[in-house]
Amino acid sequence: MTKTNALPFTVGKTDNFFDRLGDYVGDVFYDILPEKGYELRDEQIYMAFQLEQAFKNKRTIFAEAGVGTGKTFVYLLYAICYARYRRKPAIISCADETLIEQLVKKGGDIEKLEEALGLNIDVRLAKARENYVCMKKLDPIANRTDDEDILRVHDEIPDFVFDTGASMQSFERYGDRKEYPWVPNEKWEAIAWDQLQQCSTCEWRHRSGQTLNREYYRHAQDLIICSHDFYMEHIWTKDSRKREGQMPLLPEASCVVFDEGHLLEFAAQKGLTYRFNFQALSKVLTGYMGQDVREESLHLIEEILGLNDDWFDLLEESAVPVQGSERHEITLTKGLKTLAEKLHSNVQELLEQLVFDAELFTIEDYHIKIMEEYLEFFSYGLSILLQDDEGIYWLEKTDNETSLVIMPRLVEEVLRKEVFSQNIPFVFSSATLSQGEDFTYLADSLGIQSYDSFSVNSPFDYEQQMQIYNDMETDKQAKYESIYKKMMDNNGKTLVLFASAQEMKDFRNWADDKTWEFSVLYEGDREISETVKAFQLDESAVLCAYHLWEGLDVPGEALTQVIIASLPFPPKDPVFQAKRKHVENPQTEVDEPYMLLRLRQGIGRLIRTSTDHGSIHIWMTEEEKKAYFAAIQKVVPVKIV
16 A cells, blocks of 8 residues: 555656656556456546646646546546645535535445555545534434434534533534434524634634534545535635635645536625625623623614614515515615615724723733624625625524525636735636637636636437436426336336426425335435435335435446426526526527536436436426427537427
């Protein structure tokens, strides 16, 4: 075995690293992998040459490679070697947890590469904070609930977490969502970290699972794997964390690979989101009032709290629900804008007052910093809201809380400055990055001005391996009956993809009254990797999902049929409504490109190897067929019948 962090090839004093890397990669793909039973693929060799130039010249590259080209092996090999050469880890940013699982699971791509090349790869996962249990939420809930799922999580928390006198030497990593696969998503949200948690002042912070896992992954030598959401959170918070005396979420990287990079824009928007919870401002300001502050500050705080009450009352009155979503659309009326302007002005004034309060030395610097951070966050979010046409905003309402969410409409300027100005290689990898081999749309949306690109097709014989059928929707009941019959005729072995969580819920309500001869699994009932694993192991199962349009990799007889229950158009939520508002033709410039890209990804779930086979069923209405059938036929690999 090769020692971790040692290059798998020698570089002499007079050698050029990239010359030796090119020789090694050639040996890997021409000799070593074929000797291990892997197929020699021209597409893979071509991709390797293109990536070598990108790494050598520290360029951004769009690497569009079809299913079966072996693109993951190529980018992993370059990322690992470059990380060891630069002595900084490479970051692999994936669209979601399912894609991460494909890389790191037993028998996954990283383990295959280790076994084939005799490498010992140091790979560590950096997960978003909501993937960790929050002790501040879990402990009190466990003391008052009789829910067995939650109590079981509490029972499995290590003893040192509750022992405040425990030595740090006894600390171990814990708290990852994956460790509690029996917990449904809905219950997990009740015990996981959320935006309202003030980690910097939490009494559990040094013993929290999130803290211990972060300390672990920061020392990775080869690869740190995270989601796009987490990478963008790192980008947006690194400066504020430094100001607070904290380390950025991720260490400095040698290079970054974006797997399914076409989804990065949505993660960037989400990462820049400003979420205002009614209780949060009250909680922060009430805590400040308990300090030894001047009378002027107290009067100002009371005025802000009153304005906040009035503002949220008016927001709730004007909010209109978005169908199939927790989001409520709001219109910025004159009254709302006036209140927001007054709030913004008062918060700015309070920030100035904080300077005087701090000079009295009656409040710890630590508390002043926390207050400043939150008020600056609040103020900047309001400034986006108040700028004409710069923000997208909506109200989110659940049983427990109401939040105003604000995000910038465009993120390319921020991305250009904060991400792509770094002098390191950036690799975008996906089967769907371009529109007809034109990468302009993606590059512009991400603020990328200079890049390399290439496209290679899948090596699979789709004409022999796949059939695609068009199914017409007349009414929901008839469609559900037909989907049921198709699953029964195929003896299960089916992935059903829905356009939204609500659509899957509607089908489930209907299907619960049916008799099934096989297991029917639903996304959200368990931790996602466990659900996928159960589907892979049970060759007769059916998996119903709304997120797994990309990332799911189930080769063989466990998946021989994909049913696309409806065309995957973007939702009518405020984010896409803003996109539609700013183009001449929303149907052709927003709805159709999104739908076609997602459809291509969904179709790509069926054929994963040269021996796979099966059928795709795409449901559409008569109106949709007239509008989109020709465009769909152009992007799918075989003729639709």
